[in-house]
Amino acid sequence: MKDKKLLFVTQFEGLWFDALQSLMDLRKAGFNHTVFLHVIERDKVAMHRGKGYLKDEEVKLREMANVRFIDWAESLFEQGMEVGAYIVVGNPLPKIISTAAEEDVDLIVTGRHKKGKFEELYGGSETLEILERTSTPVLVYKYMLPSGKVNERPFEVPLLTMDWSPASEKAVEYLLSFKDVLKKVVAVHVINEKEFKSTSAMEIQSLRKENKQKLDEVCSRFEKEGIEAESHLYVGSTFEQIEKAANEREASMIVAGTTGKSPLKEMFLGSVATKLTKHSMLPSLLVPASVKL
Amino acid sequence: MSKRVLTVDDDSDISIFVKTVLEENGYTPLVARNGETGLAIARDEGPDLIILDVLMPKQSGIRMYRELKTDESLKNIPVIILSGIAKRTFLRSQEALTEFGDQSIPEPDVYIEKPVEPLELAETVKGLIG
Numbered sequence: 001m002k003d004k005k006l007l008f009v010t011q012f013e014g015l016w017f018d019a020l021q022s023l024m025d026l027r028k029a030g031f032n033h034t035v036f037l038h039v040i041e042r043d044k045v046a047m048h049r050g051k052g053y054l055k056d057e058e059v060k061l062r063e064m065a066n067v068r069f070i071d072w073a074e075s076l077f078e079q080g081m082e083v084g085a086y087i088v089v090g091n092p093l094p095k096i097i098s099t100a101a102e103e104d105v106d107l108i109v110t111g112r113h114k115k116g117k118f119e120e121l122y123g124g125s126e127t128l129e130i131l132e133r134t135s136t137p138v139l140v141y142k143y144m145l146p147s148g149k150v151n152e153r154p155f156e157v158p159l160l161t162m163d164w165s166p167a168s169e170k171a172v173e174y175l176l177s178f179k180d181v182l183k184k185v186v187a188v189h190v191i192n193e194k195e196f197k198s199t200s201a202m203e204i205q206s207l208r209k210e211n212k213q214k215l216d217e218v219c220s221r222f223e224k225e226g227i228e229a230e231s232h233l234y235v236g237s238t239f240e241q242i243e244k245a246a247n248e249r250e251a252s253m254i255v256a257g258t259t260g261k262s263p264l265k266e267m268f269l270g271s272v273a274t275k276l277t278k279h280s281m282l283p284s285l286l287v288p289a290s291v292k293l
Numbered sequence: 294m295s296k297r298v299l300t301v302d303d304d305s306d307i308s309i310f311v312k313t314v315l316e317e318n319g320y321t322p323l324v325a326r327n328g329e330t331g332l333a334i335a336r337d338e339g340p341d342l343i344i345l346d347v348l349m350p351k352q353s354g355i356r357m358y359r360e361l362k363t364d365e366s367l368k369n370i371p372v373i374i375l376s377g378i379a380k381r382t383f384l385r386s387q388e389a390l391t392e393f394g395d396q397s398i399p400e401p402d403v404y405i406e407k408p409v410e411p412l413e414l415a416e417t418v419k420g421l422i423g
Binding site for chain 1: 352
């Protein structure tokens with residue numbers, strides 16, 4: 001079987017070795033090849049008035065990244081893993097997309113980068129742009145514990161958000177490919193208050209029953225693979241209820257399908273994907289509808 | 294005809310350095326940027342010696358070395374590993390791959406941890422292929 005590849009994008013501010021180590025469980029799902037990517041942002045070395053291109057600064061930043069990558073690579077090589085590394089100068093987004101394409105990766109892992117005021121306004125759009133321009137799922141990693149430590153097994157209890165779109169169906173299929181890593185799947189559907197068009201108790205109960213049945217069908221697919229699964233319906237604002245469910249069910253990660261709309265559209269529509277990348281305390285695995293399985 | 298040495302390294306500075314040392318000592322350098330193209334060149338050109346980095350895109354030197362040593366037509370080409378990765382790590386990773394079911398392979402002829410001096414590199418190459 002061909003090794004699956006994971007692209008680990010780090011600016012050494014949001015993602016460290018402990019986050020990488022927590023993903024080693026994914027070897028059970030065939031992820032035996034890790035590719036590191038560090039992008040030296042162009043404005044750190046680009047032409048400065050009176051100084052020109054800061055070649056010495058570029059060499060220093062490259063070597064700093066290289067020292068870290070060699071140390072990380074040694075740990076992974078000794079576990080029998082395959083490792084590659086890219087240290088490049090440029091704008092992060094196009095470099096992430098081109099490296100993902102060049103290496104033909106199966107999963108991109110990014111942190112939530114520190115942003116300026118303007119970027120913060122469009123927070124999460126970098127991840128959405130990756131999802132729009134590639135068909136590769138993205139795991140947005142978070143340091144979720146107050147201690148700053150990572151969850152050691154983020155894939156153990158994923159909360160799978162279902163909105164019955166083709167993208168969420170793809171998220172189910174993609175998550176099933178991690179069957180050897182999953183311990184329990186929590187399938188959740190949030191009924192938005194707007195869906196209660198009728199005040200008829202009968203119709204509302206029908207809506208509940210229909211969604212619950214669909215969730216149970218999703219659970220059956222995981223149970224057939226020997227994975228424990230449970231289904232829950234929540235009512236209210238989608239993002240808030242997903243966060244609430246993740247907290248109540250002690251989920252280790254949130255999984256959602258994404259439509260692949262442009263980041264701007266997503267932002268104005270207030271999409272769940274945008275809110276997950278920007279606000280969620282948990283790692284978020286975002287699966288584009290165009291993912292190749 | 295001068296002997297041909299394939300150097301496989303993604304770092305362009307190192308690659309230029311090795312190429313220059315080889316040319317100054319009468320060898321013909323062949324250059325590859327990762328293990329995948331390195332292996333293809335090795336199969337096409339059959340070099341007399343391979344100088345191989347470890348941490349590279351596409352395919353690492355660890356996997357490329359394993360492919361070289363398990364290929365009947367390539368396994369007798371001497372290999373110098375020239376890398377920032379420690380020799381101990383290289384050997385342990387090969388042991389780990391052997392434990393996962395791959396066949397056991399011999400150690401590289403020479404292992405040099407970066408950086409290397411031009412004279413040391415030239416003498417090592419000469420010691421292996423004359």
